[in-house]
Amino acid sequence: MAKINFGGTEENVVTREEFPLSKAQEVLKDETIAVIGYGVQGPGQSLNLKDNGFNVIVGQRKDSKSWDKAIKDGWEPGKTLFPIEEALERGTIIQYLLSDAGQIAVWPTVKKHLKPGNALYFSHGFGITYKERTNIIPPKDVDVILVAPKGSGTSLRRMFLEGRGLNSSYAIFQDATGRAFERVIALGIGVGSGYLFETTFQKEVYSDLTxxxxxxxxxxxxxxxxxxxxxxxxxxxxxxxxxxxxxxxxxxxxxxxxxxxxxxxxxxxxxxxxxxxxxxxxxxxxxxxxxxxxxxxxxxxxxxxxxxxxxxxxxxxxxxxxxxxxxxxxxxxxxxxxxxxxxxxxxxx
CATH class of the missing domain: 1.10.1040.10 (N-(1-d-carboxylethyl)-l-norvaline Dehydrogenase; domain 2)
Structure with a gap:
C-alpha cells in the first residue's frame, strides 16, 4: 500500500503494480467466490473474476430473468450457477451484490449460511452503514469487506475487455480472520479495478448517495x-x-x-x-x-x-x-x- 498525495492530502492507495493479478490469484487460490445477485454489479464483477482465473459461482433465484441472463453469459446450472441458498453454502467469500432492497429481503437467508472465517463482501456501504434500518448485522466471526467500483457494472466489464481498469474504493468493516486486507485487495484486483483507494463503509455510502x-x-x-x-x-x-x-x-x-x-x-x-x-x-x-x-x-x-x-x-x-x-x-x-x-x-x- 502506497501513500499518494492528492492535492496536498495523502491517501492510502493500492495499485496493480504493487499487488499484481498473480498475487491476487495466490491469495484466493483456495476460496470459492459466490456472487449473489446478477443485476447491476453482478455480471461485470463475476465475469471479470472468472476471466481472471478465480473460482467463481453465481447464486440467483431460479427461473428468473437474471437466471436466464446468467445462462446466456456462460454460467452453467449445477456447475457454476446455483439457486441462492446452494451458492451460499458452497461459497467461502459471499459477494452480496443484490440491490439494497434485495439485500434487506434476503439477509435472513444469507446470515444462516455464513460460516466462521467466511468473508461477506459488499460493493455499497448501505446495508452495513444503516444497519439499524436494514437489520443487516453480520456475525462477529466473518470478515466484512467492500470494493466499490466507481461506475456501473457495465462500465467495469467494458473497460476490462478493453484492457483498462475502473478505479474502486475499498473498506474493511470487520477483520475476523486477520486476512481481511489481503482478501479485499485481491478481490478488488480480480474484479478489474484500476487502482484501489481506502475508505470506510460510511464514507462510501455518504459519497455515493450524494x-x-x-x-x-x-x-x-x-x-x-x-x-x-x-x-x-x-x-x-x-x-x-x-x-x-x-x-x-x-x-x-x-x-x-x-x-x-x-x-x-x-x-x-x-x-x-x-x-x-x-x-x-x-x-x-x-x-x-x-x-x-x-x-x-x-x-x-x-x-x-x-x-x-x-x-x-x-x-x-x-x-x-x-x-x-x-x-x-x-x-x-x-x-x-x-x-x-x-x-x-x-x-x-
Whole structure:
C-alpha cells in the first residue's frame, strides 16, 4: 500500500503494480467466490473474476430473468450457477451484490449460511452503514469487506475487455480472520479495478448517495433540463438546444476533461469560451452549494436511506418507477436526444 498525495492530502492507495493479478490469484487460490445477485454489479464483477482465473459461482433465484441472463453469459446450472441458498453454502467469500432492497429481503437467508472465517463482501456501504434500518448485522466471526467500483457494472466489464481498469474504493468493516486486507485487495484486483483507494463503509455510502443525487445523475439532469428549457423558450430548435446542452458535453468535452482535467479544457477552448466559463462557474457553485449541503445533511441523517427503503419496498415500486422514467424518456429534450443519437456517424448505415 502506497501513500499518494492528492492535492496536498495523502491517501492510502493500492495499485496493480504493487499487488499484481498473480498475487491476487495466490491469495484466493483456495476460496470459492459466490456472487449473489446478477443485476447491476453482478455480471461485470463475476465475469471479470472468472476471466481472471478465480473460482467463481453465481447464486440467483431460479427461473428468473437474471437466471436466464446468467445462462446466456456462460454460467452453467449445477456447475457454476446455483439457486441462492446452494451458492451460499458452497461459497467461502459471499459477494452480496443484490440491490439494497434485495439485500434487506434476503439477509435472513444469507446470515444462516455464513460460516466462521467466511468473508461477506459488499460493493455499497448501505446495508452495513444503516444497519439499524436494514437489520443487516453480520456475525462477529466473518470478515466484512467492500470494493466499490466507481461506475456501473457495465462500465467495469467494458473497460476490462478493453484492457483498462475502473478505479474502486475499498473498506474493511470487520477483520475476523486477520486476512481481511489481503482478501479485499485481491478481490478488488480480480474484479478489474484500476487502482484501489481506502475508505470506510460510511464514507462510501455518504459519497455515493450524494454523488448519485448530485453531479452523477440528479444535479446533471436538473442542469440539462434548465438550460434546455431556457434555450427553447428563446426560440432555439430542439436539435440545437439538445446539441448545445447535452451532445457537445458528453461526446466532445467530457472525454477531454477525463483525459486532461478541466484546467486543460479551459486552456484549449476559444478565448470567448474561456472568459465566459471563468466568469460563470463560481456563480453556479454558489447557487448550488446550499442544495449540496442540504443533500449531504439528509444523507448523513439517514433520511435519504429511509426514503429509498420505504419506496423500494412498496409492491408497486416497479410500476411507479416506470411512470417516472417514462416522464423523462418522453420529455422533449430526451426525445430529441434519441433522434440525435441515431444521426451520429457510427449509427448511420
Amino acid at each position: 454523488g448519485e443525487r448530485g453531479t452523477l445523475m440528479g444535479a446533471i439532469q436538473g442542469l440539462f433540463a434548465a438550460q434546455y428549457e431556457v434555450l427553447r423558450a428563446n426560440g432555439h430548435s430542439p436539435s440545437e438546444a439538445f446539441n448545445e446542452t447535452v451532445e457537445e458535453l458528453t461526446q466532445s468535452l467530457m472525454p477531454l476533461v477525463a483525459e486532461n482535467g478541466m484546467d486543460w479544457m479551459y486552456a484549449n477552448c476559444s478565448t470567448t469560451a474561456q472568459r465566459g466559463a471563468l466568469d460563470w462557474w463560481k456563480k453556479f457553485r454558489d447557487a448550488t452549494l446550499p442544495v449540496f449541503k442540504e443533500l449531504y445533511s439528509e444523507v448523513a441523517k439517514g433520511n435519504e436511506a429511509q426514503r429509498a427503503i420505504d419506496a423500494n419496498s412498496q409492491k408497486d415500486y416497479r410500476e411507479k418507477l416506470e411512470e417516472e422514467l417514462k416522464e423523462l424518456r418522453e420529455s422533449e429534450m430526451w426525445a430529441a436526444g434519441a433522434v440525435v443519437r441515431t444521426l451520429r456517424p457510427e449509427n448511420q448505415k
